[in-house]
Amino acid sequence: MKRIDPHRLRSEFPMLFRKNSPTYLDSAASGQTPKAVLRAMDGYYRRYRANVHRGMYPASERATEEYEGARKKLAGFLNADPREVVFTRGTTESLNLLAYCLAPTLKPGDEVVMTVMEHHSTIVPWQQLAKRYGFEIKYIGIDGDGQLDMASAREILKSKKIRIVSLIHVSNALGTVVPIRELVGLAHGVGAQVIVDAAQSVGHRPVDVRDLDCDFLAFSGHKMFGPTGIGVLFGKAGRLEAMSPFLYGGDMISRVTFEESQWNELPWKFEAGTPNVAGAIGLGAAVDFIGELGLEAIHRHETEITARAIRRLSRIRDIVIYGPPDGTDRGNLVSFGLKGIHPHDLTDILGRKGLCLRGGHHCAMPLMLLLGLAGTTRASFSVFNAREDVDALARAVGSAVKIFGI
Amino acid sequence: MSRRSPVDPVFRENIIDHYRNPRRFGLLDSPDFVRRESNFSCGDDLEFSVRVRKGAIVDVGFAGQGCALSIAAASMLSERAIGMRTADLESMADGDIVAMLGVGQLTGSRLRCATLALKALKGGLADWNKSRK
Numbered sequence: 001m002k003r004i005d006p007h008r009l010r011s012e013f014p015m016l017f018r019k020n021s022p023t024y025l026d027s028a029a030s031g032q033t034p035k036a037v038l039r040a041m042d043g044y045y046r047r048y049r050a051n052v053h054r055g056m057y058p059a060s061e062r063a064t065e066e067y068e069g070a071r072k073k074l075a076g077f078l079n080a081d082p083r084e085v086v087f088t089r090g091t092t093e094s095l096n097l098l099a100y101c102l103a104p105t106l107k108p109g110d111e112v113v114m115t116v117m118e119h120h121s122t123i124v125p126w127q128q129l130a131k132r133y134g135f136e137i138k139y140i141g142i143d144g145d146g147q148l149d150m151a152s153a154r155e156i157l158k159s160k161k162i163r164i165v166s167l168i169h170v171s172n173a174l175g176t177v178v179p180i181r182e183l184v185g186l187a188h189g190v191g192a193q194v195i196v197d198a199a200q201s202v203g204h205r206p207v208d209v210r211d212l213d214c215d216f217l218a219f220s221g222h223k224m225f226g227p228t229g230i231g232v233l234f235g236k237a238g239r240l241e242a243m244s245p246f247l248y249g250g251d252m253i254s255r256v257t258f259e260e261s262q263w264n265e266l267p268w269k270f271e272a273g274t275p276n277v278a279g280a281i282g283l284g285a286a287v288d289f290i291g292e293l294g295l296e297a298i299h300r301h302e303t304e305i306t307a308r309a310i311r312r313l314s315r316i317r318d319i320v321i322y323g324p325p326d327g328t329d330r331g332n333l334v335s336f337g338l339k340g341i342h343p344h345d346l347t348d349i350l351g352r353k354g355l356c357l358r359g360g361h362h363c364a365m366p367l368m369l370l371l372g373l374a375g376t377t378r379a380s381f382s383v384f385n386a387r388e389d390v391d392a393l394a395r396a397v398g399s400a401v402k403i404f405g406i
Numbered sequence: 407m408s409r410r411s412p413v414d415p416v417f418r419e420n421i422i423d424h425y426r427n428p429r430r431f432g433l434l435d436s437p438d439f440v441r442r443e444s445n446f447s448c449g450d451d452l453e454f455s456v457r458v459r460k461g462a463i464v465d466v467g468f469a470g471q472g473c474a475l476s477i478a479a480a481s482m483l484s485e486r487a488i489g490m491r492t493a494d495l496e497s498m499a500d501g502d503i504v505a506m507l508g509v510g511q512l513t514g515s516r517l518r519c520a521t522l523a524l525k526a527l528k529g530g531l532a533d534w535n536k537s538r539k
């Protein structure tokens with residue numbers, strides 16, 4: 001198998017390769033952009049900048065070809081059909097699209113199930129639409145190790161009233177991996193459709209939508225070496241066909257009169273207006289970049305670095321590491337805290353030492369409330385992170401202990 | 407990677423001391439007004455109780471939780487506010503808090519932590535003044 005060489009790869013990421021570059025440990029919030037992705041977007045803007053699906057001149061035809069080519073790359077990457085790949089602004093828009101399109105088909109008494117680890121981009125849309133449509137939301141809890149409580153999942157997923165099950169694949173707050181395939185089986189058993197929030201899994205571990213058998217899957221380009229402002233909604237063709245459009249406008253129609261409109265075919269039915277052409281092309285280049293490194297190799301590297309981080313950090317006195325223990329399948333991040341130090345202070349101290357981490361509730365406030373935490377400090381890892389980064393982190397956390405005299 | 411002095415001014419000893427042993431901690435029994443302010447992004451959540459006599463602040467007590475900067479600022483400002491004319495408190499600005507803390511420059515989210523106490527006291531005072539009219 002290919003191996004990742006983080007030192008060699010660093011030169012691919014302009015922001016990391018300057019003198020005095022900070023140590024970037026925040027890829028779960030947003031990744032870094034490799035030169036190949038920048039070049040692809042630059043090529044569009046410099047050489048064939050035009051709208052797609054419209055012009056009858058070479059630049060527009062090239063733009064359409066590259067835009068649709070990016071869709072094909074993403075389809076191949078996910079093991080989906082290109083008709084099932086809708087470009088959106090990102091995970092948040094994909095999840096809102098689904099909530100807005102599916103909620104009107106729900107009645108009072110119907111149930112929507114999700115985990116307590118969901119991101120605000122899942123919880124808030126469904127919670128707000130529940131007020132309008134009167135359905136109920138049920139949450140699957142976690143155990144003391146931060147693993148999904150499967151006994152409770154099996155119990156909850158017996159109800160025939162469930163119409164939608166929305167599951168985070170890898171928790172951005174704890175690193176927990178949710179057993180999607182097993183839950184999809186249970187959900188389909190009661191006739192529910194399953195949405196997967198794959199923001200933290202795509203690009204970090206193999207994600208095959210046919211293997212997961214989920215009905216929908218959402219993710220963001222910017223967390224997988226792509227640009228900001230582009231993401232994907234995968235939906236099984238039959239499911240997308242059954243749905244009404246989300247946004248109306250150009251491109252999403254086939255025929256319009258003053259009285260009536262007919263919708264375009266998949267996937268364009270869900271892509272109203274001029275899309276983010278450069279973003280899609282950049283995301284396609286990100287898929288190529290991942291392909292060259294090898295997804296298995298990326299996963300192995302990130303797993304090794306994360307395991308080292310957990311080992312090094314757990315030697316520090318008064319540290320608390322949240323989420324599943326070392327040795328279990330885990331996302332490429334570690335959330336931690338020091339007793340007696342507010343996560344904001346700890347993250348700030350690390351930032352002052354040139355280490356970029358995220359501190360706070362990680363857009364999972366309900367989970368933090370459940371755990372009784374003001375927040376956590378989170379380090380997350382990518383292919384350019386090496387062991388030295390982890391060692392620097394452990395030293396800096398150790399020095400925070402000294403500053404606070406705990 | 408940038409090298410900095412081991413003890414950054416933000417986490418100087420007196421900040422840590424006020425954080426560990428906040429002064430005026432605990433709400434007053436019969437305050438003239440109370441005011442709660444939160445910084446949801448980082449979980450700072452403070453409540454102030456204040457007594458006013460003849461246009462001056464005579465007692466302040468606060469409770470809640472937060473990061474070192476928000477607690478240290480609440481502690482120092484509560485001490486300083488006692489004996490102050492209400493008009494003087496109302497004219498305090500964010501820069502005065504940064505100067506009081508002695509932490510050098512503060513940006514964005516850290517400035518919001520440091521000034522949460524002032525926001526609470528000024529907001530509470532403004533509402534109290536209005537309610538008496």
Ligand SMILES: Cc1ncc(COP(=O)(O)O)c(C=O)c1O
Pocket residue numbers: 028029089090091092093119121168170171172197199200220363
């Ligand atoms: C698990 C998870 N879901 C959803 C999102 C939202 O992604 P975006 O902000 O790119 O729409 C994020 C990222 O913050 C995430 O980590």
